[in-house]
Amino acid sequence: MSTQADSNPATSPQVPAPFWLGQDAIEYWIDAWQRSILTLDVMRERTARYEAHAAKIAPHVLKFECELIMDGRELKRPVNYVLVRIKPPKGIALDEKKRPFVVVDPRAGHGPGIGGFKPESEIGVAFKTGHPCYFIGFLPTPMPGQTIEDVAHAEAAFLERVIALHPDAEGKPAVIGNCQAGWAVMLLAALRPELFGPIIVAGSPLSYWSGVRGANPMRYTGGLLGGSWLTAFAGDLGKGTFDGAWLVSNFENLNPANTLWAKQYNLYENVDKEGPRYLEFEQWWGGHVLLNAEEMQYIADELFIGNKLANGRLMTSDGTQIDLKNITSPILVFCSKADNITPPPQALDWILDLYGSVDDIRAYGQTIVYAVHESIGHLGIFVSGSVAKKEHEEFATNIDLIDVLPPGLYEAVMTRRSSEEPSDTLIGGDYLVRFEARTLDDIRALGGNDDDDDRKFATVARISDINVGLYRTFVEPWIRSFATDGMAQAIRRIHPLRLQYDMYSAANPLMKTLEWTAKSVREARQPISNSNIFWEAQGWFADYVEKSLDAYRVTRDVMLEATFDTVYGSPLIQALAGLKANETRRRPPIMTAAHTALVQQRISEIKRRIAEGGPREAALRCLIYIRSPDGVVDERGFNFLRALRREAGRGYALADFKSLLREQFLLLLLDQRRAIEAIPGMLAKDPDLARKMLGTLRRLIEVVGLRSDEAKARMAEVEHIFEDAAADREGAHDSEHTRQPPPSVARANLQSARRSKHH
Numbered sequence: 001m002s003t004q005a006d007s008n009p010a011t012s013p014q015v016p017a018p019f020w021l022g023q024d025a026i027e028y029w030i031d032a033w034q035r036s037i038l039t040l041d042v043m044r045e046r047t048a049r050y051e052a053h054a055a056k057i058a059p060h061v062l063k064f065e066c067e068l069i070m071d072g073r074e075l076k077r078p079v080n081y082v083l084v085r086i087k088p089p090k091g092i093a094l095d096e097k098k099r100p101f102v103v104v105d106p107r108a109g110h111g112p113g114i115g116g117f118k119p120e121s122e123i124g125v126a127f128k129t130g131h132p133c134y135f136i137g138f139l140p141t142p143m144p145g146q147t148i149e150d151v152a153h154a155e156a157a158f159l160e161r162v163i164a165l166h167p168d169a170e171g172k173p174a175v176i177g178n179c180q181a182g183w184a185v186m187l188l189a190a191l192r193p194e195l196f197g198p199i200i201v202a203g204s205p206l207s208y209w210s211g212v213r214g215a216n217p218m219r220y221t222g223g224l225l226g227g228s229w230l231t232a233f234a235g236d237l238g239k240g241t242f243d244g245a246w247l248v249s250n251f252e253n254l255n256p257a258n259t260l261w262a263k264q265y266n267l268y269e270n271v272d273k274e275g276p277r278y279l280e281f282e283q284w285w286g287g288h289v290l291l292n293a294e295e296m297q298y299i300a301d302e303l304f305i306g307n308k309l310a311n312g313r314l315m316t317s318d319g320t321q322i323d324l325k326n327i328t329s330p331i332l333v334f335c336s337k338a339d340n341i342t343p344p345p346q347a348l349d350w351i352l353d354l355y356g357s358v359d360d361i362r363a364y365g366q367t368i369v370y371a372v373h374e375s376i377g378h379l380g381i382f383v384s385g386s387v388a389k390k391e392h393e394e395f396a397t398n399i400d401l402i403d404v405l406p407p408g409l410y411e412a413v414m415t416r417r418s419s420e421e422p423s424d425t426l427i428g429g430d431y432l433v434r435f436e437a438r439t440l441d442d443i444r445a446l447g448g449n450d451d452d453d454d455r456k457f458a459t460v461a462r463i464s465d466i467n468v469g470l471y472r473t474f475v476e477p478w479i480r481s482f483a484t485d486g487m488a489q490a491i492r493r494i495h496p497l498r499l500q501y502d503m504y505s506a507a508n509p510l511m512k513t514l515e516w517t518a519k520s521v522r523e524a525r526q527p528i529s530n531s532n533i534f535w536e537a538q539g540w541f542a543d544y545v546e547k548s549l550d551a552y553r554v555t556r557d558v559m560l561e562a563t564f565d566t567v568y569g570s571p572l573i574q575a576l577a578g579l580k581a582n583e584t585r586r587r588p589p590i591m592t593a594a595h596t597a598l599v600q601q602r603i604s605e606i607k608r609r610i611a612e613g614g615p616r617e618a619a620l621r622c623l624i625y626i627r628s629p630d631g632v633v634d635e636r637g638f639n640f641l642r643a644l645r646r647e648a649g650r651g652y653a654l655a656d657f658k659s660l661l662r663e664q665f666l667l668l669l670l671d672q673r674r675a676i677e678a679i680p681g682m683l684a685k686d687p688d689l690a691r692k693m694l695g696t697l698r699r700l701i702e703v704v705g706l707r708s709d710e711a712k713a714r715m716a717e718v719e720h721i722f723e724d725a726a727a728d729r730e731g732a733h734d735s736e737h738t739r740q741p742p743p744s745v746a747r748a749n750l751q752s753a754r755r756s757k758h759h
Contacts, residue, residue, distance in 0.1 A: 058139055078150075086134065106178050138289070145292070227464025228297065349443065411442065627706075
């Protein structure tokens with residue numbers, strides 16, 4: 001709306017109504033004519049940018065300078081992917097000892113660059129925290145014959161190069177996979193886990209069937225279209241290529257109110273200031289790319305309809321099983337409740353598919369962290385400045401802490417920092433990040449499928465296979481016989497999303513004088529006052545149109561869901577598709593015999609080392625023991641230890657610290673009693689260092705605080721253990737009759753007192 005001061009003759013009783021109504025009408029129509037010209041000029045400029053963008057060899061929307069490191073077209077199996085190093089802006093100093101960040105953008109119909117779309121972005125916040133940054137993008141046209149597996153091998157080669165370029169970095173690269181790049185990153189991490197540091201998957205669908213009834217209609221699309229035969233049909237019409245504009249159309253169809261009205265009306269309503277932001281976003285949204293038909297068919301059949309990634313049924317061409325349980329790096333899942341493309345169940349329910357409990361997660365040595373935003377939409381996960389300044393900045397600031405978290409399931413909870421806190425200097429960003437222990441029930445509470453839902457989607461998968469088989473047998477030979485490159489290009493050209501650009505191109509004679517007219521309008525601009533009655537009426541009408549389209553969307557989605565349930569919930573259809581009675585897809589996760597034997601061997605090895613180590617290891621074991629009842633890890637404690645390490649000028653490398661922390665955690669998990677009883681012997685190996693470690697432990701607890709009575713009782717117990725160890729050392733110089741009670745007696749007395757207190 002205009003910022004012009006409101007003034008309306010209607011507020012003055014001396015002015016006749018016909019006069020001010022006429023004045024409002026004249027003001028409104030002058031403004032409306034000017035707004036229309038300016039809006040058309042923005043659309044004209046949008047087309048000009050679209051054409052210039054499409055003409056580039058490597059179009060992208062990165063706002064940072066970059067240099068090419070590797071070209072995937074030169075690999076043994078060429079792909080249209082590239083690796084570039086992002087150059088930091090002026091004034092940004094990088095620390096080459098910090099792990100690099102690698103951002104991978106989605107190839108879901110749009111071009112690359114959304115991860116560095118603006119200064120406040122995933123790349124921007126990684127630079128802010130001093131990390132080197134790389135970007136994996138792609139060209140608009142795929143290489144002939146390239147497959148999803150070829151892309152995975154190329155990305156593995158890219159990560160190998162990044163690792164080689166940073167030999168002194170503490171830790172493997174942190175990899176961010178946005179949207180569909182998330183499943184590609186997870187797929188590769190399952191095949192090549194040694195290449196990855198922490199993995200951040202943002203808005204990424206991994207459990208494709210999951211969702212909440214009445215809220216996530218996009219997952220029904222495959223079933224309502226009869227499976228993926230239309231994907232094969234589109235690929236054949238495209239002469240072996242699939243037009244990404246169809247994927248963008250699917251996204252736009254989810255919200256017709258925004259697509260058909262709100263986005264354009266917002267431009268018209270705020271045309272004096274909205275143009276630059278609108279053009280910037282549209283340059284990415286309209287940068288359509290192509291996929292090979294084989295790539296798109298793989299995505300549709302194996303992932304979206306087949307849902308084979310989450311339950312370990314995905315295989316490579318050489319028969320290797322792609323099992324997400326093979327991933328050894330911490331996984332951070334970022335999703336939003338307001339995301340209608342990748343809702344939380346689709347982002348998180350793969351955890352329920354793979355594991356029966358948090359103990360199963362720990363048995364595989366995995367660390368999984370999730371963060372759920374309350375209100376941001378799908379695109380906001382990548383492009384929102386507020387999300388970049390909060391969530392992504394905190395992820396980047398605490399990436400090393402995430403890397404050393406003990407195995408388990410956590411939720412990242414962020415609270416704004418308070419300058420009154422004494423530990424304020426140990427908080428890296430504007431928010432304090434806590435990693436709170438969670439169970440699988442916390443994931444289930446976000447919504448998901450029951451067995452009946454899974455049977456319906458399993459039925460879709462089988463019917464899709466049948467329909468694709470019928471299409472390839474009876475229809476595909478005819479389509480391929482007359483499909484040509486010229487016809488494929490013509491079909492892409494007349495796609496509705498591209499036609500809207502052609503309407504405003506310079507080839508349209510009506511656009512010839514528009515630029516000059518718009519310039520004249522800007523010079524003579526007469527913005528309307530907010531109190532103009534016709535302007536207010538326009539706002540009411542716009543609101544009515546948007547709400548009407550929203551009502552249509554709700555009705556449409558309810559009908560589509562009901563149709564899906566009726567068709568694929570039919571026992572007859574399920575039986576014809578080959579499902580057995582009471583057959584469900586979601587079976588209790590099973591740990592293989594080989595892995596069980598490996599876990600048992602690992603447990604035996606760890607238990608044999610229960611008394612190994614000195615005061616440093618003992619202090620770390622005590623810290624885990626004390627903090628476990630609270631179920632919370634936050635950045636202050638980690639930053640405190642890191643600061644102590646810098647002061648001392650020595651200490652464990654990050655990888656060694658991670659290994660040590662995990663081992664001490666597992667020792668306490670496996671045999672807490674013996675682990676605590678072994679501490680006095682560990683302290684006795686270096687009494688002077690033990691005394692220093694007690695001081696460090698106390699200072700650390702003062703920084704992070706203790707919540708529960710159990711944690712406070714454990715702290716008192718640990719202090720007694722350290723004090724008993726010191727007393728034993730001093731008592732060695734005294735006579736036999738003056739010695740203090742042995743540590744075991746003091747500890748038994750303390751534990752007896754604690755039991756009495758609890759009872």
